[in-house]
Amino acid sequence: MLICFFLETLGKGCTFIAVLLVVLQWTSEAARPLERKVAAVGSSVLLSAPDNIKDINFIQWEYLNGNISDFIVQYYVGSLEPTIYTHYGDRVVFYSTNGSLLLEKLQETDSGVYKASINLIESEARTTFLKVLRPVSQPQIWSNSSLAGSPIELFCNVPERTVENIDWEKEGGPLPQERCYLLSENDSVLHIGKGEKSDCGFYSCNVSNDISWQESSLNLIIVGISPPLEHALKMSAVALVFALVSGMGFFVLCCQSGKQRIKGETWRWMIIFIQGLVCVSCILLFAATVLWMQEEGQRVILDSAAPGAVILVVLFASLLLQKIYKLQDRGCSQTVDLTGYAVTSAVISLLGLLTLFIWYHRSQGDQRENKRHSKEEAHQEVQQELGEDMLQRP
Structure with missing residues (x-):
């Protein structure tokens, strides 16, 4: 019975040790440093293999893309030539002396994780994350307005997929803190609330990624x-x-x-x-x-135009009537009778004013009637809700 207990305890201990070893292996793989490299499109990059293994029999390079891996090079020590897979055949140089890999004529699709294994020892494999970028192009900067008192926006136009950082400067330095400048979500637009004289000057748009940078400037002149x-x-x-x-x-x-x-x-x-x-x-x-x-x-002119025009018309019309009547007295013909013209114009103008007053009072009455109906409907709804509550109570 003791022997069975000893064997059962030993079996549980072995299982625990096996699980511990697997966890330690995963931890060691996760703890392995991931080398990062950045290169430009069309250039070459040298990827290094593990250098802590002495007895090397087999070297393998592969490209990892999610759960899928593509083999690049496989080399058995002692063989004449390495096996280079066709997808990389004309762009790969393998150095058998140290296992490093030279990848030429880089493309944006070459970005990803490259893994070098020696003797298929996963715990000692070396991974390199490669990022292939295009150099940033010269940005274009312009403004939508330059009028004082109006909102001003400065635009920095660049292909977003090639740019990682956009920085704005004024007169070669950071944007002044005393002015409230706002940036868009991707920093490509600089918002100036209301243009002022202090906003005049040279604004620079600096675009960059890990391999290059470009700059464009605009002299903003605020127009009064x-x-x-x-x-x-x-x-x-x-x-x-x-x-x-x-x-x-x-x-x-x-x-x-x-x-x-x-x-x-x-x-x-x-x-x-x-x-x-x-x-x-x-x-x-x-x-x-x-x-x-x-x-x-x-608005200023419209508010003061009517009273001013009344005064000017009355004065000028009185002056004209007086002068023309004096000229008329030079002859002996019958004077022009203006009574009909005065009465007709007075009737037309008074009818216009009366029509406007009637329309105004009717509109006011309709509004009061609508308000009264809305209040009655609201009161009826409240009474109805109260009646329903009374019926629902036990």
Whole structure:
């Protein structure tokens, strides 16, 4: 009976030792360092084999891709030539002296894990992770706007699959901390909230990966006014000069002495020229005002246009009526009766105002009626819910 107990205990101990050895083997394989190498497309890379085994009989290189492995080279010591598999036949150089492998004409598809085994000893195998990259191309940088007060975005355009890092700089240094700059998810877009004068300067977009880097710069010039406002500014300046010249011309004509007064054809052409300058200046000023309204001052002009226009029309119309009636008194014909025109225009304008007031009051009544109906419906729903709760109670 003791013998059976001893054998049973020994069997359990052997099982435990076997499991422990397997775990230690897995741990040793997991603890083996994974060498990492990076190379460019079209270049060559040398992969090293394990160098801690003395008696070498067999060397094997394989490419691991998930659960699938592709053999590259198999070499038995003493054989004339190694066995190089066709997929790598023209791009592989095997050195039998130390077991290293030279992989030439690299492609992006060559990225992966390469494993070198000696004598099929898995615990001593050497693995190398190879990453094959294309050199980054020159980035293109541009901005969507440069107008002061408007949101500005700087774009750095590069093929994403070749770039690992995108860094932004201003004037050769980091972005200023006092300004709130925001970056997109992949750092390819730099957001500037509202363009200010302090945002002017050279911005650099640096793109890089493990084998190369490129840089492009943009001189951001913040424009204070838009192109339409720039045209309005120029037209206002020309209109002001024309008006001043016209005023000087009128002043010269009015201040002439009796003997040196300009008369005849010359005087008539000077008046025409001065009046032409006044007309041109008025047209330019009107066009500049329209442009300014479209860009900046539309609300200000619209809020003050109606009262200002009323005052101007009343004054100018009164002046015209007075002057024209004086001219009419020079003859003996019957004066023009304006009563019908005044009554007709008054009726049309008053009817328009009355129509607007009626429409407003009707719309207000409809809104009040809709609110009353909505309140009644809500009250009925509440009463209905309360009745259902009373019925459901025991």
